[in-house]
Amino acid sequence: MTSVKKISERLIKKYPNRRLYDTQTSSYITLVDVKQLVLDNEEFTVVDAKSSEDLTRSILLQIILEEESNGTPMFSSGALSQIIRYYGHAMQGMMGSYLEKNIQAFIDIQNKLTENSKGLYEGKPFSPEMWAQFMNVQGPMMQGMMGNYIEQSKTLFMQMQEQMQTQTKSMFGAFPFNPLDPTGKK
Secondary structure (H helix, E strand, O other): OHHHHHHHOEEEEEOOOOOEEEOOOOEEEOHHHHHHHHHOOOOEEEEEOOOOOEOHHHHHHHHHHHHHHOOOOOOOHHHHHHHHHOOOOOOHHHHHHHHHHHHHHHHHHHHHHHHHHHHHHOOOOOOHHHHHHHHHHHHHHHHHHHHHHHHHHHHHHHHHHHHHHHHHHHHHOOOOOOOOOOOOOO
């Protein structure tokens, strides 16, 4: 099944001159075009034309950087700082999974709201303008829902962290360690 997915996945090659070549359309494309592929839910992979190294994440990060630089950023400096602090941290893998699950939960909430709202606008899905109108009216309720969601998410993360500490203590508790005081003396 994964081989079928790989065959239908679009291949984009990045050349040393930083140009992106879409092998499906046999044409050069820009980051704006790659962003449109993401918005259209197109599956694609970006590879280095010489080494075949997968550059997809790097290209997606470039798109995020451009989006963050233009208009209203999605991430505050504090949020970005917190994410950076987790690189190299023992919890780095869990943090990535945690963020991914939270983004998926947010998407699920949005999809449910879209599904529930179809009757309000003659069965049509929400356009960006309709979302803006909906958020103006329902903003306070949504903020309350998201506040509760964030609080639950924070509680879940704290519970995961406490569970890991407990498991680590029980796993290493059998070893005869002589703890050092902060000055380095026994």
